[in-house]
Amino acid sequence: MVEQVRKLLDKRLKTPEELEKLRQSIISDKDTSRILISVCGGTGCRASGAEAVVDAFAEEIERLELQAKIEFKETGCHGFCERGPVVLIGPKKIFYQHVQPEDVPEIVAETVLQGKPIQRLLYTDPATNEEITYETDVPFYKRQTRLILGANGEIDPTDIEQYIAAGGYSALSKALFHMTPEKIISEVTDSGLRGRGGGGFPTGRKWQSCLKAKGDIKYVLCNADEGDPGAYQDRSILEGNPHSVIEGMIIGAYAIGSNNGYIYVRNEYPLAVERTIIALEQAMDYGFLGENILGSGFNFTITINKGGGAFVCGESSALIASLEGKIGEPKAKYTHMSEKGLWDKPSLLNNVKTWANVPLIVNKGTDWYSKIGTKGSKGTMIFSLVGKINNSGLVEVPMGITLREMIYDIGGGIPGGKKFKAVQTGGPSGGCIPEEYLDTPVDFDELTKLGSMMGSGGMIVMDEDNCMVDVARYFIEFLKGESCGKCVPCREGLAKMSEILNRISHGQGKPEDIEVMTDLGEILNNGALCALGRSAANPVLSTIKYFKDEYLAHINDKKCPAGVCRELIEYSIDPDKCTGCGACVRACSTNAISGEKKEPHVINQGMCIKCGACYDTCKFDAVIKG
Amino acid sequence: MDTGLDFTTIQTILESNAEKVEKLIESYISKKEQLISLLQDVQAEFNYIPQDVIIRISQRLEIPLSQVFSVATFFQAFSLKPRGRHTITVCLGTACHIKGGQRLVDKLGRDYDLKPGETTEDMRFSLETANCLGCCALGPVVVIDGKYESKVTPDKLDKILKKYE
Numbered sequence: 001m002v003e004q005v006r007k008l009l010d011k012r013l014k015t016p017e018e019l020e021k022l023r024q025s026i027i028s029d030k031d032t033s034r035i036l037i038s039v040c041g042g043t044g045c046r047a048s049g050a051e052a053v054v055d056a057f058a059e060e061i062e063r064l065e066l067q068a069k070i071e072f073k074e075t076g077c078h079g080f081c082e083r084g085p086v087v088l089i090g091p092k093k094i095f096y097q098h099v100q101p102e103d104v105p106e107i108v109a110e111t112v113l114q115g116k117p118i119q120r121l122l123y124t125d126p127a128t129n130e131e132i133t134y135e136t137d138v139p140f141y142k143r144q145t146r147l148i149l150g151a152n153g154e155i156d157p158t159d160i161e162q163y164i165a166a167g168g169y170s171a172l173s174k175a176l177f178h179m180t181p182e183k184i185i186s187e188v189t190d191s192g193l194r195g196r197g198g199g200g201f202p203t204g205r206k207w208q209s210c211l212k213a214k215g216d217i218k219y220v221l222c223n224a225d226e227g228d229p230g231a232y233q234d235r236s237i238l239e240g241n242p243h244s245v246i247e248g249m250i251i252g253a254y255a256i257g258s259n260n261g262y263i264y265v266r267n268e269y270p271l272a273v274e275r276t277i278i279a280l281e282q283a284m285d286y287g288f289l290g291e292n293i294l295g296s297g298f299n300f301t302i303t304i305n306k307g308g309g310a311f312v313c314g315e316s317s318a319l320i321a322s323l324e325g326k327i328g329e330p331k332a333k334y335t336h337m338s339e340k341g342l343w344d345k346p347s348l349l350n351n352v353k354t355w356a357n358v359p360l361i362v363n364k365g366t367d368w369y370s371k372i373g374t375k376g377s378k379g380t381m382i383f384s385l386v387g388k389i390n391n392s393g394l395v396e397v398p399m400g401i402t403l404r405e406m407i408y409d410i411g412g413g414i415p416g417g418k419k420f421k422a423v424q425t426g427g428p429s430g431g432c433i434p435e436e437y438l439d440t441p442v443d444f445d446e447l448t449k450l451g452s453m454m455g456s457g458g459m460i461v462m463d464e465d466n467c468m469v470d471v472a473r474y475f476i477e478f479l480k481g482e483s484c485g486k487c488v489p490c491r492e493g494l495a496k497m498s499e500i501l502n503r504i505s506h507g508q509g510k511p512e513d514i515e516v517m518t519d520l521g522e523i524l525n526n527g528a529l530c531a532l533g534r535s536a537a538n539p540v541l542s543t544i545k546y547f548k549d550e551y552l553a554h555i556n557d558k559k560c561p562a563g564v565c566r567e568l569i570e571y572s573i574d575p576d577k578c579t580g581c582g583a584c585v586r587a588c589s590t591n592a593i594s595g596e597k598k599e600p601h602v603i604n605q606g607m608c609i610k611c612g613a614c615y616d617t618c619k620f621d622a623v624i625k626g
Numbered sequence: 627m628d629t630g631l632d633f634t635t636i637q638t639i640l641e642s643n644a645e646k647v648e649k650l651i652e653s654y655i656s657k658k659e660q661l662i663s664l665l666q667d668v669q670a671e672f673n674y675i676p677q678d679v680i681i682r683i684s685q686r687l688e689i690p691l692s693q694v695f696s697v698a699t700f701f702q703a704f705s706l707k708p709r710g711r712h713t714i715t716v717c718l719g720t721a722c723h724i725k726g727g728q729r730l731v732d733k734l735g736r737d738y739d740l741k742p743g744e745t746t747e748d749m750r751f752s753l754e755t756a757n758c759l760g761c762c763a764l765g766p767v768v769v770i771d772g773k774y775e776s777k778v779t780p781d782k783l784d785k786i787l788k789k790y791e
């Protein structure tokens with residue numbers, strides 16, 4: 001009773017022993033006979049209707065008064081977003097996909113109460129046509145090592161006690177009471193952890209320079225700007241397990257001697273912001289943030305800051321400018337931010353995933369951690385495996401797995417029997433890797449050797465219907481728009497490249513274009529102010545290197561082999577296949593299609609704007625693109 | 627600046643909100659460095675950043691007008707023009723691009739006379755594009771007034787938009 005009153009008045013834990021006591025009491029209070037239903041409440045599953053499923057479960061459990069029998073929770077992202085809403089049931093984790101509110105009463109009656117799986121909601125392996133019952137047997141999950149993402153599917157991110165029950169904040173307690181700052185840093189160094197934000201800089205070394213930097217005020221920063229289009233793992237961690245990042249930051253702050261931290265999150269991530277704010281408040285209430293953390297005498301607070309939606313703000317100096325309330329323009333790095341960062345004070349910036357690795361390393365030790373991965377890249381990496389791929393979502397794998405294993409074993413290959421063309425990694429500054437290199441082990445150094453990079457883990461698979469000139473043009477347009485315009489090579493170089501690529505995709509390419517772009521690429525690599533400009537030519541250079549034929553087809557033959565570049569294609573109707581159903585006529589917004597009912601139709605080329613609506617609509621494959 | 631609203635309408639919106647604006651700015655008085663957050667709050671309140679408010683922020687927080695203006699124009703999240711009743715955001719991130727995101731923008735231009743950064747004449751829709759909405763496995767992604775729609779085709783977009791008046 002006294003204990004309960006104390007808990008109500010002040011939840012702040014004052015010693016590491018109190019933390020352990022709380023952990024034990026949460027675990028022993030838990031009724032383990034209850035069957036667990038966990039619904040993914042990440043942004044992906046919510047887009048597919050997870051909120052209604054959550055409500056339906058809550059109602060059904062109340063209606064049948066099953067609260068004592070069922071433990072029900074909404075968790076963070078499970079990773080298999082494409083199959084959402086995803087629901088897991090029971091200790092063996094029966095895996096249901098595409099669950100709708102209508103399915104809920106049946107799930108409760110059949111699966112939860114009687115243990116019978118419902119066939120229609122199970123995942124079917126496209127390779128074997130076999131239905132799979134348990135999450136651990138689904139090929140998408142089977143090959144993964146989910147050290148960081150695993151807890152996402154198990155804890156409710158809005159309840160700190162669930163994180164604590166799962167061992168949360170024990171690494172912090174260990175660091176504060178059993179390790180010196182130097183020891184923590186040497187552990188991080190020896191683990192071989194490298195920054196997950198793109199650059200792959202050795203994390204321990206960065207911490208060491210911040211520790212040594214002079215000054216009483218130091219800052220710890222978390223980069224959650226996640227500007228790489230096609231990558232969303234940082235979002236998923238902040239939405240699903242924000243405390244893992246917060247715990248990492250507190251340990252980092254203690255190691256370098258900082259009392260203030262910032263999390264810089266992009267504005268496009270409202271749910272991540274919301275859950276991080278809740279987590280920060282709870283961490284404060286429980287005494288993991290604020291003054292005298294766990295009675296150690298160490299003080300630390302974290303402020304959350306929303307970005308304004310500019311890709312370049314993920315770059316360290318631009319991020320700092322933006323935190324200071326200025327526009328996000330990068331600066332030349334004459335001094336290192338470990339000496340002069342935010343407000344000119346020593347600052348330690350790491351990516352969300354890097355921070356989330358820290359508690360693991362502290363808890364499990366360097367020996368354990370450094371056994372995972374390759375010689376130069378330790379641990380796991382989280383990729384967002386997206387694009388033209390059957391099993392699309394977030395996957396966490398040990399460094400060193402091959403691209404082929406990722407794409408075929410985990411990703412289940414290319415949909416619709418199409419042919420693989422390239423995989424793009426490393427975000428806008430990365431490159432496109434062709435089929436012949438699919439057996440390359442994925443780590444920081446190997447990807448760089450191929451002219452691409454790890455970046456923040458985007459892995460976008462492209463098939464025969466994607467045009468490499470269009471992809472290069474897309475990235476250059478993107479980077480041109482995101483270039484802050486401060487330095488000439490980047491501002492002018494990208495404008496010129498964009499002009500050339502647009503010409504090529506309009507069928508007005510010239511033979512010398514390829515060489516001009518290669519030269520421009522070199523100038524950018526050497527002469528731009530920040531890493532955005534210095535790597536901006538990668539998408540062009542890598543596509544020229546591996547897909548020169550496609551450029552030549554555009555330039556010399558005025559053809560787009562993939563049928564993407566609009567100026568170079570024509571739609572027509574195959575009279576043998578056309579049934580005259582008229583679907584295309586209704587889809588065409590320029591009235592370019594005509595024909596008698598039940599007779600083959602024709603497209604008036606003069607009126608066709610090549611939007612492709614007829615091609616998409618036709619059920620008989622009668623519309624030809626070429 | 628063509629805002630699509632006549633001058634008196636804007637005046638009335640601002641006057642009736644003058645107190646709110648003052649209060650909002652007041653809460654940032656000692657937090658000059660959080661200019662971006664303040665602008666986000668203003669944007670959330672009005673759905674855009676009225677010019678008067680920019681001037682007011684500059685005066686009250688003693689930040690040069692040029693700086694407030696440069697921040698307000700630098701970031702994609704801010705609009706200096708009033709927005710329509712519903713904001714459509716089409717993702718043009720890589721994953722969505724290769725699955726046809728651009729075709730959705732083309733469609734809106736063609737059938738709704740709506741281009742990125744603009745608002746329909748009847749103030750029904752505003753169109754924004756984004757570099758990635760963090761739902762890449764479900765592309766092409768469109769967000770309407772905060773609601774995510776996945777695997778959107780031009781056809782499906784028509785049906786979705788019917789729900790918004």
Ligand SMILES: Cc1cc2nc3c(=O)[nH]c(=O)nc-3n(C[C@H](O)[C@H](O)[C@H](O)COP(=O)(O)O)c2cc1C
Pocket residue numbers: 194195196197198199200201203223224225226227228311312313314315316317349350351352354355456530531532
């Ligand atoms: C143009 C550009 C954009 C970047 N965007 C991000 C980003 O979105 N997230 C991130 O963590 N790092 C990004 N970085 C890398 C950061 O500058 C920095 O290296 C990183 O946050 C350091 O953390 P880490 O060592 O944990 O990787 C970007 C770099 C450049 C040049």
Ligand code: FES
Pocket residue numbers: 229230231717718719720721722723757758759760761762763765767
């Ligand atoms: S690329 Fe569109 S949501 Fe990420």
